[in-house]
Amino acid sequence: MKSNRRKFIKFAGLAALGWSICPSLAGAGPSRYKRIEEGLRAERWAMAIDTTKLTQEVMERAIAACHELHNVPRIESDKNIKWIWVETFYNLIYDQSHPYLQERQLPVLTLCNHCDNPPCVRVCPTKATFSREDGIVLMDFHRCIGCRFCMAGCPFGARSFNYYDPKLFLDEDEINRDFPTRDMGVVEKCEFCAHLLDQGQRPACVEAAEGVLFFGDVRDPESEVRQVLGERYSLVRKPKLGTEPQVYYLI
Amino acid sequence: MLEKAIQGSALYWIWLLVLLAVIGVGFFAYLTQLDQGLSVTGLNRDVSWGFYIAQFTFLVGVAASAVMMVIPKYLHNHKAFARMLILGEFLAVAAVIMCLLFIIVDLGQPQRLFNVVLYPTPSSILFWDMVVLNGYLFLNIFVGWVTLQAERKRVGPPRWIIPFIYISIPWAISIHTVTAFLYAGLPGRDFWLTAVLAPSFLASAFAAGPALLILLAYAIKIFAKWDPGKEAIQSLAKVVIYAMLAHLFIIACKVFTAAYSMVPDKLEHYKYLYFGLEGHTMLATFSWVAISAGVIAVITLLFPKNRQADNILAFSMILVLMSTWIDKGLGLITAGFIPTPLHHIATYIPTQTELLITLGIWATGFLIITVLYKVGIGVRKEIESG
Numbered sequence: 122m123k124s125n126r127r128k129f130i131k132f133a134g135l136a137a138l139g140w141s142i143c144p145s146l147a148g149a150g151p152s153r154y155k156r157i158e159e160g161l162r163a164e165r166w167a168m169a170i171d172t173t174k175l176t177q178e179v180m181e182r183a184i185a186a187c188h189e190l191h192n193v194p195r196i197e198s199d200k201n202i203k204w205i206w207v208e209t210f211y212n213l214i215y216d217q218s219h220p221y222l223q224e225r226q227l228p229v230l231t232l233c234n235h236c237d238n239p240p241c242v243r244v245c246p247t248k249a250t251f252s253r254e255d256g257i258v259l260m261d262f263h264r265c266i267g268c269r270f271c272m273a274g275c276p277f278g279a280r281s282f283n284y285y286d287p288k289l290f291l292d293e294d295e296i297n298r299d300f301p302t303r304d305m306g307v308v309e310k311c312e313f314c315a316h317l318l319d320q321g322q323r324p325a326c327v328e329a330a331e332g333v334l335f336f337g338d339v340r341d342p343e344s345e346v347r348q349v350l351g352e353r354y355s356l357v358r359k360p361k362l363g364t365e366p367q368v369y370y371l372i
Numbered sequence: 373m374l375e376k377a378i379q380g381s382a383l384y385w386i387w388l389l390v391l392l393a394v395i396g397v398g399f400f401a402y403l404t405q406l407d408q409g410l411s412v413t414g415l416n417r418d419v420s421w422g423f424y425i426a427q428f429t430f431l432v433g434v435a436a437s438a439v440m441m442v443i444p445k446y447l448h449n450h451k452a453f454a455r456m457l458i459l460g461e462f463l464a465v466a467a468v469i470m471c472l473l474f475i476i477v478d479l480g481q482p483q484r485l486f487n488v489v490l491y492p493t494p495s496s497i498l499f500w501d502m503v504v505l506n507g508y509l510f511l512n513i514f515v516g517w518v519t520l521q522a523e524r525k526r527v528g529p530p531r532w533i534i535p536f537i538y539i540s541i542p543w544a545i546s547i548h549t550v551t552a553f554l555y556a557g558l559p560g561r562d563f564w565l566t567a568v569l570a571p572s573f574l575a576s577a578f579a580a581g582p583a584l585l586i587l588l589a590y591a592i593k594i595f596a597k598w599d600p601g602k603e604a605i606q607s608l609a610k611v612v613i614y615a616m617l618a619h620l621f622i623i624a625c626k627v628f629t630a631a632y633s634m635v636p637d638k639l640e641h642y643k644y645l646y647f648g649l650e651g652h653t654m655l656a657t658f659s660w661v662a663i664s665a666g667v668i669a670v671i672t673l674l675f676p677k678n679r680q681a682d683n684i685l686a687f688s689m690i691l692v693l694m695s696t697w698i699d700k701g702l703g704l705i706t707a708g709f710i711p712t713p714l715h716h717i718a719t720y721i722p723t724q725t726e727l728l729i730t731l732g733i734w735a736t737g738f739l740i741i742t743v744l745y746k747v748g749i750g751v752r753k754e755i756e757s758g
């Protein structure tokens with residue numbers, strides 16, 4: 122915690138310096154964001170989900186960790202917001218299943234796939250949705266016009282729209298001040314905890330579901346993710362569509 | 373020329389006041405939406421586009437169909453269209469303005485609209501749609517105004533305007549093609565992911581636009597006491613038949629592909645559209661109304677006698693409008709989202725607020741049409757009375 126704060130102060134100081142030299146940086150768009158030196162780096166971030174170890178308890182922990190960290194409002198209607206949630210195996214992988222499959226009704230975690238070839242990025246008319254160099258697909262909440270083209274474009278149902286003002290559904294005392302709350306009328310989704318990676322930490326769900334979710338650089342043959350993908354059989358969702366999902370399901 | 377807009381009969385003013393009242397109600401509904409966000413609509417996480425975007429799509433078609441007057445007049449020198457042409461161009465102007473309004477009310481952050489211009493993104497079809505729609509709006513206002521002014525001075529349209537007129541022909545096709553590409557290029561939305569989407573959009577547009585124009589022509593005949601010409605109406609009626617036949621044919625092709633291949637990803641959407649899934653059959657009822665209305669209209673119009681009878685023709689045009697409006701205005705968007713990417717059957721029913729805002733925008737369109745037609749016909753009458 123302490124070192125984090127020190128890091129933040131250092132960063133804030135640098136940012137202030139940068140801003141005084143070049144004020145336009147303050148409005149930096151996706152192409153000009155800053156990265157803190159000590160962050161975790163990868164050529165291509167990816168996640169592997171071990172479906173055989175997903176108990177109800179583990180999944181709930183992962184979801185709670187994510188939604189609390191990111192101030193995701195709890196809305197109990199079809200206008201809800203979810204970054205990571207539970208679906209049956211069949212609903213996720215129906216194009217590679219059959220009626221007698223044992224895992225058919227198995228509950229499984231799902232989230233944005235951070236596709237290598239993401240249609241959501243392609244269709245966004247403002248570049249509010251963009252891919253980082255390390256493959257993470259991010260949102261600029263201040264640029265999004267709320268046209269929801271990206272929601273139609275995502276073939277995985279990974280995106281949510283703020284139909285309501287999310288603050289109405291957040292408890293004042295429980296808001297995490299280290300992560301922005303959103304305005305009404307913008308789209309949001311899982312970010313692979315890019316802000317944590319930049320601070321040298323692993324994603325919240327991975328920490329919460331230790332040993333069930335694997336995370337790492339899929340281009341690095343030594344990484345945890347690659348190791349487990351090499352050993353086990355795995356699937357991705359809707360491979361036929363060519364979006365190249367980077368969330369792998371181990372079965 | 374504009375002074376003609378403020379010299380009208382009592383009926384004209386009452387009509388304008390009625391429209392203004394509807395616009396007012398719609399505007400207040402929009403203020404609620406601005407305040408409470410799109411939560412006031414029936415949209416949800418799975419069906420994230422709805423009534424607004426559907427009206428937008430339908431109206432792009434109406435706007436594009438002005439080309440059906442320009443082609444015969446300028447490419448085939450078909451004199452009968454001379455009187456009708458300006459009506460088509462002004463209808464296009466009103467339709468495009470409605471389109472833009474429907475896009476704006478659909479945005480979650482309308483005040484950031486200009487981000488589309490500030491961060492131009494050519495990979496997004498929405499960016500191109502904005503370009504072609506605004507270009508088309510400009511072209512139609514410009515061409516309509518210049519030709520009308522020339523007529524008023526009793527000279528032919530200036531030569532330099534001709535290239536603009538010719539450009540407006542492919543441009544009209546482009547607005548509806550690009551609008552179809554908004555949908556047709558999305559992976560995983562199998563209902564839209566088809567090469568015939570743009571052709572089917574154009575076919576239904578070339579039925580709906582001229583049908584609306586014929587009805588407007590009759591209204592003008594009755595209320596403005598000015599006859600746009602029987603021959604033009606008859607030619608337009610033929611355009612409607614051909615277009616409607618093409619439209620129904622393409623629907624049949626789409627249904628065949630889905631039904632015979634039995635590929636579930638495609639078939640499920642058609643099942644939902646025509647029979648409903650998990651008990652949600654409301655849309656299916658509408659779909660059958662659309663098909664029946666379209667088929668009845670075409671069969672009726674195939675007989676020249678029916679076509680020549682004003683009231684039968686007008687009634688058939690109402691059927692055509694109904695059919696094409698349900699197809700794009702209700703079915704297209706919702707059936708594209710259901711079943712969802714996770715195989716759920718979601719629901720979407722527009723709310724009252726959504727309907728009021730929609731009505732308000734339609735009333736805005738009719739207000740624009742009324743005023744523009746008032747001016748256009750006023751000029752025409754002036755010329756004809758010597």
Ligand code: SF4
Nearest residue numbers: 233234235236241275
């Ligand atoms: S899963 Fe959807 S939102 Fe995530 S990157 Fe792929 S297309 Fe975009």
Ligand code: SF4
Nearest residue numbers: 245265266268269271
């Ligand atoms: S809703 Fe926002 S992020 Fe999505 S396409 Fe529109 S502007 Fe881009």
